Amino acid sequence: MMVSLTERTRSAPGAELFIDGSVASEIADTADDAYFDETDTEGLLIGSMFVDRRGTYGTVKGISADVGDTSSAVGWFRSSEDGCAMSQKDVSRHMRLFGKSKAYAIMVDAGQSSMAMYTVEDGVAMKVSAVMTEGL
Secondary structure, three states: OOOOEEEOOOOOOOOOEEEEHHHHHHHHHHHHHHHHOOOOOEEEEEEEEEEEOOEEEEEEEEEEOOOOOOOOEEEEEEEOOOOOOOOHHHHHHHHHHHOOOOOEEEEEEHHHOEEEEEEEEOOEEEEOOEEEEOOO
């Protein structure tokens, strides 16, 4: 992952991931379309990484269907009818895409109208707190 870290204090101290509300809607719509087509979908989360005294956090300003180019990605998303838990297969996919770099994953279950946000540390999926914002 090539996204550089900029120092900036986060607007919500407890959050680790900030997602533009229109992007969250786009992810949900993409997942809904896949659900109605009885398939899954995935893509990259495009944004920026920042650091403050609490550590690293990310912002998501867009998505891309090109999962081959992670240079401007801060993570990825996938939809599945298997729920929002991040499986070992998902963890492996995350590690292939981002290695040990800090990155995020959004797991979407359109059938249940739910999503969950994660990061992976030492091969273990860990839920993160996220904030939906208006205009990042």
